[in-house]
Each structure stands twice: as C-alpha cells, then as structure tokens.
Amino acid sequence: MIDALAAGLRANSCTVTGPMNADDARTAIVERVSGLVACTDDIPVPGVVDALLARGLEVLTPDDPRWTARLVDAAVGITGARLAVVQPPAIALAAAPGAPRATSLVPPEHVCVLRVVDVIATFADAMAEIADGELPSALTWIGGPSRTADLEMITTFGVHGPRAVEVVLVS
Amino acid sequence: MTGHGITTPGRDFHERTATAVADPVLQKALQNLDRRLRTAGESAAAHPEWKERAAAIRRETLLDLDGWLDRLERSLAARGVEVHRASTPGDARRVILDLARARGARTVVKSKSMATEEIDLGGALEQAGLTSVETDLGEYIVQLAGERPSHMITPAIHKTLPQIRDVLAREAHTDLPVDREALTAWARERLRGEFLRADIGITGVNFAAADTGTLVLVTNEGNGRFCTTLPRMHVVVMPVEKVIPRLADVGVLLPLLTTHATGQALSNYVTMISGPRRAGELDGPDEMHVVFLDNRRRTLLGTTYEEMLACIRCGACLNVCPVYRNVSGHAYDAVYSGPMGKVLTPLLSGGAEGADLPYGSTLCHACSDACPVKIPLSDMILALRADTPERSSPVRRRRRLFWTVWARAWSTPRGYRLTTTLGRMSRGRVPGLRAWTSTRELPRPARVSFRDRWAKEHR
Incomplete structure (x- = not known):
C-alpha cells in the first residue's frame, strides 16, 4: 500500500522519500531545505526545529508573533498530515492553531511529513472516516504541486501554490 | 445573464456558429480541446x-x-x-x-x-x-x-x-x-x-x-x-x-x-x-x-427538467458535443454553454434567453452518454423545442412555409399525386434545397411510383 502511494504521488509530480525511521527522516528533511523555513507543530518527527536551528537555518514557527508577516518570505513550509489516501493518491492536512493553512500554500516548496500508519486505501473510505469524526475548520487535500492547464491545455506548475511538494514517509 | 463580456458576432445561434466555424484562430485554439477529451474520456x-x-x-x-x-x-x-x-x-x-x-x-x-x-x-x-x-x-x-x-x-x-x-x-x-x-x-x-x-x-x-x-x-x-x-x-x-x-x-x-x-x-x-x-x-x-x-x-422541481438540477458542472457534455467542439462557448451568448447550457439558459431565464439554443443540436445523444450523473440532456433539448417557441427569422419563416405547403398538399389524394409526380420528374433536383443537401443526401425518387405499380399489377 505504501509503495502504491509513493508511486501515485510521484506520478502527481511529488518527490517521495522513505519510509524511514524518525532519526533518518529528521536528517533527510534538514539536509534538503535552506533559507527561511516555516514549521507547523504537527510534524510527526521530534526535534526538526532544533535540528534546523543547529544547522544555522532561520526557522519560523506559529508561536512567533511575526508569523503572518514573515511567511511570505519563507522558502519552505514543513507540515505534518492528518492522513493520506492511496487511491486516488493525495495527502490531507488539517488546520489547527499550531498548523496554519498557509504553511503548505504560500512558500514555493512544501515538505509534508506523513506517518505510514495514517495511510488509508481509498478516498471513499477516508471520507467515511472523516465525516464521522471531529472536523477541522479546513481540511486541505493535496495531490501534488500547484498546476494549471489553462494555457492551451498543457500542464504548467507553480501557478499560485508550491512549485515542489516533497512527501517524507515515516515508519 | 447576457449583457456583459463579448460574444461571437451574429444575430442568433445559427449565425454565431457560422462565424465561429469561419474563425481560423478560434479553430486552432479548439484543437487543444482534443487533449482534454482524450484524458477525461479514458479515465471516466x-x-x-x-x-x-x-x-x-x-x-x-x-x-x-x-x-x-x-x-x-x-x-x-x-x-x-x-x-x-x-x-x-x-x-x-x-x-x-x-x-x-x-x-x-x-x-x-x-x-x-x-x-x-x-x-x-x-x-x-x-x-x-x-x-x-x-x-x-x-x-x-x-x-x-x-x-x-x-x-x-x-x-x-x-x-x-x-x-x-x-x-x-x-x-x-x-x-x-x-x-x-x-x-x-x-x-x-x-x-x-x-x-x-x-x-x-x-x-x-x-x-x-x-x-x-x-x-x-x-x-x-x-x-x-x-x-x-x-x-x-x-x-x-x-x-x-x-x-x-x-x-x-x-x-x-x-x-x-x-x-x-x-x-x-x-x-x-x-x-x-x-x-x-x-x-x-x-x-x-x-x-x-x-x-x-x-x-x-426551484420552479424546475416536479417538471420534465428537474434532473437538470443534478448537474455537477464537470463540463463533460461540452467536451463531447460536436456543436460545442466546433464553435466553442462564446457562440452560445450565455453564461452556460454546450449541451447543459442549451438546457439551463432558457430555463433559468424563463425562456427570455437562449430560446434558439435547443434548436442548434444534432440530438446525437453524446451529452447524455457522457453525463456522470445520467442527466438525459438530449431528451431535455428535444422537450425544450416543444416547450419554447422559436423566435422568428427568415430561415425559420421559409422552413415553416415549406412544412405548411407540404401538409396542405399531402392532405388530399390529388395534392399527393401532383407533388410526387413533380418530384419524380425533377429526378431529385429540387430548387432551393442546396443548403440542406450540401451535407445530406436527398433520396432519389423511384422511377415508377408504388401507386402506379399497384394499379398496373392489379388491373
């Protein structure tokens, strides 16, 4: 199921890393990013913010009063995910005080850290489960990088949202 | 619904489709629709x-x-x-x-x-x-x-x-x-x-x-x-x-x-x-x-057109429509175009707009087949022709005159004999039908009519 998800997300033009353990995931994330990094507090790998700071990177977190003003300058947004679906391949992010909606929207690159236990087989199954539970103010499903086919029906990436989406799978 | 934005020039849908077909730049742009049709059609x-x-x-x-x-x-x-x-x-x-x-x-x-x-x-x-x-x-x-x-x-x-x-x-x-x-x-x-x-x-x-x-x-x-x-x-x-x-x-x-x-x-x-x-x-x-x-x-509830409210605005009926694919949306002079627009435009305007749209259809049924929620679009287009009177135009006046004369003539045995004899003598070359026969075949009349053969063999 995880292989199918990874293949599906790649077909949607995402980069997929893992599955790997939390330590390897933290290293992979920290090595990949640069510039101002915005992090939500729902990343399912402990110590990402500290590791980024230790590498000398500038980190923006939702408890920072300058979050809203500075997010537009962030190079990367790192988030967790509520769940993911294999068919059709997509990840779902829930808005929360520590997980602003714009983290996966405004920066040109989005890194999404996903626990493999949160992967569900089909969209219909996921919707049945979601509809039964507590709903966030916004649940955002993401298939891959922002795209448009408005120019002569040929796909162009990064029109409003991120140009690149990287999914890190954590076992 | 009309009154903003430009549209393809022409007095009615018929004229606007002709303008659109004659526009080489538009026709080139519409070739891109084929890309969509292939991908959407296959997965659907x-x-x-x-x-x-x-x-x-x-x-x-x-x-x-x-x-x-x-x-x-x-x-x-x-x-x-x-x-x-x-x-x-x-x-x-x-x-x-x-x-x-x-x-x-x-x-x-x-x-x-x-x-x-x-x-x-x-x-x-x-x-x-x-x-x-x-x-x-x-x-x-x-x-x-x-x-x-x-x-x-x-x-x-x-x-x-x-x-x-x-x-x-x-x-x-x-x-x-x-x-x-x-x-x-x-x-x-x-x-x-x-x-x-x-x-x-x-x-x-x-x-x-x-x-x-x-x-x-x-x-x-x-x-x-x-x-x-x-x-x-x-x-x-x-x-x-x-x-x-x-x-x-x-x-x-x-x-x-x-x-x-x-x-x-x-x-x-x-x-x-x-x-x-x-x-x-x-x-x-x-x-x-x-x-x-x-x-x-809500006025559509309980009518022939109720199911139109099931529409989820996917555009599949536009992509498969032989009319839409050749003229694109502006020729419809309405917010909603294609087959669903032909149905919705007259209905949402109470017949004030788009009354001629249901007539610009081949009734090929491609829209009904493509619809993901099974709306009988083709049937509705036909029903709308009966329910919304056409606006007058030279083409329609000529067409109505033809059908009136035809109905009168074939109401009496004499009129029937006279017109069929004339038709046989013309050998299928009927004046004033060139526009119609440019894309269709006019059936050739038989050399000897059934009535004549019957009369001869049962003498």
Whole structure:
C-alpha cells in the first residue's frame, strides 16, 4: 500500500522519500531545505526545529508573533498530515492553531511529513472516516504541486501554490 | 445573464456558429480541446457503477430540496456561518454588496465560479467601486481581455498562447515572451499581491454537505485556497442544488467530478471548509457567509427538467458535443454553454434567453452518454423545442412555409399525386434545397411510383 502511494504521488509530480525511521527522516528533511523555513507543530518527527536551528537555518514557527508577516518570505513550509489516501493518491492536512493553512500554500516548496500508519486505501473510505469524526475548520487535500492547464491545455506548475511538494514517509 | 463580456458576432445561434466555424484562430485554439477529451474520456469510462451511485445521491436532495436546504442552513449556523437566501441574481448581488460596504472592503479576490458569472457579480462589484480580481489563471486572462469564459473548466480554451501573451503583456505594460513558464510566473507574482491585500474572498462551492455544514471546493492552482485562507471575510455563492445529504457522499461524487472534468483521479487541491477560523488559528477568514441562490431553480422541481438540477458542472457534455467542439462557448451568448447550457439558459431565464439554443443540436445523444450523473440532456433539448417557441427569422419563416405547403398538399389524394409526380420528374433536383443537401443526401425518387405499380399489377 505504501509503495502504491509513493508511486501515485510521484506520478502527481511529488518527490517521495522513505519510509524511514524518525532519526533518518529528521536528517533527510534538514539536509534538503535552506533559507527561511516555516514549521507547523504537527510534524510527526521530534526535534526538526532544533535540528534546523543547529544547522544555522532561520526557522519560523506559529508561536512567533511575526508569523503572518514573515511567511511570505519563507522558502519552505514543513507540515505534518492528518492522513493520506492511496487511491486516488493525495495527502490531507488539517488546520489547527499550531498548523496554519498557509504553511503548505504560500512558500514555493512544501515538505509534508506523513506517518505510514495514517495511510488509508481509498478516498471513499477516508471520507467515511472523516465525516464521522471531529472536523477541522479546513481540511486541505493535496495531490501534488500547484498546476494549471489553462494555457492551451498543457500542464504548467507553480501557478499560485508550491512549485515542489516533497512527501517524507515515516515508519 | 447576457449583457456583459463579448460574444461571437451574429444575430442568433445559427449565425454565431457560422462565424465561429469561419474563425481560423478560434479553430486552432479548439484543437487543444482534443487533449482534454482524450484524458477525461479514458479515465471516466472506467466507472460505470459509480455513475449509478452518484446519480442516486444527486436525486436524493431533489425529492425534498427545501428540507435539505434547511438542514444545511442549521449545520452552517452551528459552525458560525451566516446563510442568506437570494431568489434572484439581483438579491444575491445586493446581499454581497451590502456585506462589502458594511466592512469597508475595497478589494475582492474571486475563485472561478459559474454561479458568480450567472449573477454577474464581478461587474456589480466594479460598478460599486470595488476592485474585483479573478484569480484562476484562465479566468484572469478572460477578465483582462474583457470577455467571458468560453468553457466552465478551462475558461480561456478559445485563446492561443500568443493571444494570451498579448493580453498579459498589455496588463504588465512590458513585453512578455510566448512561454508558458514565464507567463505563469508573471501571473503568480501579480496575483500574489492581490491575495495579500484583498479584504474579501469570493468563491462558489462544488458540494455543500447538509449533515456537517462542510463546504467542498475543488481547484488545481491553489487560488481557491488563497481566497479561503488570507482575506478576513469569505463569501460563498451557492446555487441551491449544490446541497448534498452527507459529507461521506463526497467520496463518490468528487472523484466522478474530477475524472469527467479534467481526467484527474482527484483535483490537485480539495478544500473542505467547516466554518471560519477557530480560536488560536492564525489564518482563515474571521467571518463566512453563504448565499443560497435560487434564480428559478426551484420552479424546475416536479417538471420534465428537474434532473437538470443534478448537474455537477464537470463540463463533460461540452467536451463531447460536436456543436460545442466546433464553435466553442462564446457562440452560445450565455453564461452556460454546450449541451447543459442549451438546457439551463432558457430555463433559468424563463425562456427570455437562449430560446434558439435547443434548436442548434444534432440530438446525437453524446451529452447524455457522457453525463456522470445520467442527466438525459438530449431528451431535455428535444422537450425544450416543444416547450419554447422559436423566435422568428427568415430561415425559420421559409422552413415553416415549406412544412405548411407540404401538409396542405399531402392532405388530399390529388395534392399527393401532383407533388410526387413533380418530384419524380425533377429526378431529385429540387430548387432551393442546396443548403440542406450540401451535407445530406436527398433520396432519389423511384422511377415508377408504388401507386402506379399497384394499379398496373392489379388491373
């Protein structure tokens, strides 16, 4: 199921890393990013913010009063995910005080850290489960990088949202 | 519904289709539609049993639309979303303008929505002195060109890349290359500024779940996400038929919508909104309003055309229609084009607009076959011909004269004998039929008529 998800997300033009353990995931994330990094507090790998700071990177977190003003300058947004679906391949992010909606929207690159236990087989199954539970103010499903086919029906990436989406799978 | 945006010139649908077919640039742009048809057609064909389920879900709310709307309103209110009911486009515009004025709003960002086109909201906002910016790339191009969308999923399908470059370069006051990446990057920068300063985000909605009060919004670019994330107020224009019974139904309806619209298993972004931002959240609107738009829709309940309200606006019927594929959306001179537009335009205007549209159809049934929720579009087009009288035109007057003479002549044995004898003598060369026979074969009359043969053999 995880292989199918990874293949599906790649077909949607995402980069997929893992599955790997939390330590390897933290290293992979920290090595990949640069510039101002915005992090939500729902990343399912402990110590990402500290590791980024230790590498000398500038980190923006939702408890920072300058979050809203500075997010537009962030190079990367790192988030967790509520769940993911294999068919059709997509990840779902829930808005929360520590997980602003714009983290996966405004920066040109989005890194999404996903626990493999949160992967569900089909969209219909996921919707049945979601509809039964507590709903966030916004649940955002993401298939891959922002795209448009408005120019002569040929796909162009990064029109409003991120140009690149990287999914890190954590076992 | 008419009165804004340019259209293909011509007095009626018949003339406008001729103009569109003769336009070489438009015809070149329309070749791009084939790309969509291939991808959308292939993936949609895989799920026949899903169509059955989706069709049933869409008809469930039509049995008691008012009841489902009341349920939705209660669920939305429980989440802190205010509902406004608008019976006419004017009512809807008034509600939204009042909200904008009361908040001192100056700039509005819009995510592509057919419902807002239907009520000409962009025009009304501009008239009221607000800046209204379309943020879907195709819709933005169409807005800058002073036109209206020609396809409900890809609004600028009628434009070639060099034409799009010209439109954007005029706005940029600088030269831009004929290059997809560069044009997209320019639009991204420009529209990012609009998102950041907008006071209100206005969107349509794809599905509104009555049980949870959740609004489901589908986009690929992310503009819908921006409109519902950054501005302080979010206003949703919701045609009444968008209500669905349960949020879980989205599991069936949404993949069907996206496969038929673009061939994607799921659109790139799906946003499920359950109320404004909550305590402690850093983004999302502080207040949300949903405008239930009726605009004669409830008058369709219980009529031949009730099932038209099951439509999920996927555009599949446009993509397969032999008429649409040759003339594109502007020839219809209406907000909704293609087969569904031929049905919806006369119905939503009470017959005042688009009365000639149902006549511009080959009745080939491709639209009915393509529809993911099994709306009998072809049958409705035929029914509308009976229900809406055609406007007068020279072609129609000649046609009516022909049928009148024919009916009179064949009402008497003498008239029948005379005309069939004349027909045999002409050997199929009937004057005045050249336009008709240019694409059709006129059957050749038999050398000896059946009546003559009968008379001879039974003498």
